[in-house]
Amino acid sequence: MTQTPRLVATDLDGTLVGQDRTVSRRTAEVLRRLDAAGVLIVLVTGRPIRWLHPVYDQLPVAPIAICANGAATYDPGTDSIVHSTPIEPGTLAEVCERLRAKIPGVVFAVERDGGRQMRHEAEFPVGPWEVNHHSVGPVSYAELLTRPAAKLLVRAGVQQSDEFTALVGECLEGLAEATHSSSSGMVEVSAAGVTKASALARVAREQAVTAHEVIAFGDMPNDLPMLAWAGRGIAMANGHPAVLAAAHDITAETNDGDGVAVYLEQLYRY
Missing domain, CATH: 3.40.50.1000 (HAD superfamily/HAD-like)
Structure with a gap:
């Protein structure tokens, strides 16, 4: 430049x-x-x-x-x-099924409407600043997949971020993008090419x-x-x-x- x-x-x-x-x-x-x-x-x-x-x-x-x-x-x-x-519902379901088949104990949350709302499985750990927040709440696995998601958030207990992201990315190759932005062991999944x-x-x-x-x-x-x-x-x-x-x-x-x-x-x- x-x-x-x-x-x-x-x-x-x-x-x-x-x-x-x-x-x-x-x-x-x-x-x-x-x-x-x-x-x-x-x-x-x-x-x-x-x-x-x-x-x-x-x-x-x-x-x-x-x-x-x-x-x-x-x-x-x-x-x-x-x-x-966003990740459309059909793709979201395929992404989650692939990860459930490959990774023991995997749990999910989704950011909807650009992240105005977050919905998560009951077992997904939510930060203390968002517990009881009006835009954040638990839903069933089936309900998680009913609407487009800006991001899918993936956890599976204590994980090393780089290695876990690589594993998720390998599972989703050609279907979605996997990355991370912290050392917390959470992977962030977006639609393919996003x-x-x-x-x-x-x-x-x-x-x-x-x-x-x-x-x-x-x-x-x-x-x-x-x-x-x-x-x-x-x-x-x-x-x-x-x-x-x-x-x-x-x-x-x-x-x-x-x-x-x-x-x-x-x-x-x-």
Whole structure:
């Protein structure tokens, strides 16, 4: 990349957002200046829509968000999903049956409507912040498969994330995409061909921006397709080893050290 990027795409957790789930004032100010200068900003995250608003509340701008690893593109200005590519019920059923046949003790949850709702099997462990949440609740296995899902979430007890993701991906080859965004042992499954890169490419195309004019930041394996597609793919200093190895460059600071903001300040000479 020899020119200043026209579009800045950034992951949230582990990248733009600190470990305390906050966006620093420094980071918020850099995004404000980019927006004022006409640079397009796109949030690109594995988060469901229901987890986006705490981030928007901390930002001086309200950029479009690609969420659920590319399955839904969300416009906060209209509170609407402008594009969606979910796993359809028939495919969802085949995915789950393949995994149940291969992996002992596997349990599932689904993100619906871009993640406005989550439904899960009773045995699926739900984070304490979502217990008794109005948009989250248990259903039967049969009910889980009745509607399109932005993402299928897969667990099977205590697992090593990289190895478990590889196993799930092998089971679903040609049928769906498998990735992960944490070290918790949970695998995230999307429709075939749906990644952060596929959704970002569509948004860029709609804005007449080429891949060469995009800079993207990320830290985990679910960011790899996006970092490879962008003209400049930047790994966070705290990134997963595979991300550090694949990126064009690495931030000098971690997410807790405002790594994205520091990089952009230097790039745009703020």
